[in-house]
Amino acid sequence: MLYTPHFLVGAAILKYIPNPVVGLPLALASHIALDLIPHNDFDIEPGMTIRDVLLHDRKKRKMLFLALGIDGGLLVATFLWILLTRVNPVILLLGGLAAISPDLIEQSLLLFGKQLPAVQDKFQFRVPAKYGFISYPVVSIIAIWLLMKG
Numbered sequence: 001m002l003y004t005p006h007f008l009v010g011a012a013i014l015k016y017i018p019n020p021v022v023g024l025p026l027a028l029a030s031h032i033a034l035d036l037i038p039h040n041d042f043d044i045e046p047g048m049t050i051r052d053v054l055l056h057d058r059k060k061r062k063m064l065f066l067a068l069g070i071d072g073g074l075l076v077a078t079f080l081w082i083l084l085t086r087v088n089p090v091i092l093l094l095g096g097l098a099a100i101s102p103d104l105i106e107q108s109l110l111l112f113g114k115q116l117p118a119v120q121d122k123f124q125f126r127v128p129a130k131y132g133f134i135s136y137p138v139v140s141i142i143a144i145w146l147l148m149k150g
Contacts, residue, residue: 001034001035001037001039001041001135001136001139002039002067002071003071003072003075003100003103003104004071004074004075004078004136004140005034005135005136005139005140005143006030006031006034006096006099006100006103007075007078007079007096007097007099007100008078008096008139008140008143008144008147009027009030009034009099009139009143010027010028010030010031010095010096010097010098010099010100011027011078011082011092011093011095011096011099011143011147012095012143012147013026013027013030013095013099014027014091014092014094014095014096015092015095015146015147016146018088018091020091020094023091023095024094024095024098025098027094027095027096027098027099028098028099028101028102030099031099031100031101031102031103032102032120032123034099034139035120035123035124035125036123036125037125037135037139038125038126038127038131038132038134038135039124039125039126039127039132039133039135039136040126040127040128040129040131040132040133041124041126041132042056042060042063042064042067042129043056043060044064044116045121046115046116046117046118046121047115047116047118048110048115048116049110049113049114049115049116050110050111050113053110063129074140078096078144079093079096082096082147086147102119102120103120106119106120
C-alpha cells in the first residue's frame with residue numbers, strides 16, 4: 001500500500017489513542033492491517049533490487065513513478081496539514097511515522113543496493129491494478145474524516 005493511507009491511519013489512531021505507549025504500537029500494527037486490504041503494489045516483489053524496479057516495462061515504470069510522485073506529494077501535504085492545523089501535531093505525526101516505518105525501513109534498503117526483503121510479503125493482499133487502486137482513496141478519505149471529526 002502507498003505511504004499516504006498508512007500515514008493518515010497512523011495519525012488518526014493517535015488522535016483517538018494519544019497515549020504513545022498504546023497508540024504507537026497500534027499505529028505500527030495498522031500497517032499490517034492495511035496491507036491485508038486488497039491493493040496494487042506495481043509488481044514490486046521481494047528479492048527485487050532498485051535495478052529490477054527501474055527495468056520494469058515502460059508502462060509499469062511510468063505508472064509506478066506517477067503513483068510515487070502523487071503519493072509523495074499527498075504525504076507532504078498531509079504532513080503539513082497535520083502540522084499546521086492540529087493542536088498537538090507531534091503525537092499525530094509520530095503515529096503517521098510509526099505507521100509508514102515498516103515500508104520506509106524495508107524500501108530504504110533498495111537505495112543501498114540491497115534486495116527487497118520478504119519480511120512483509122506474507123501480509124500483502126495484491127490485486128491487479130484494475131482493482132488495486134480503489135482502497136487508497138477509500139482508506140485515506142476515512143482517515144481524513146476521522147482526523148477532522150471533533
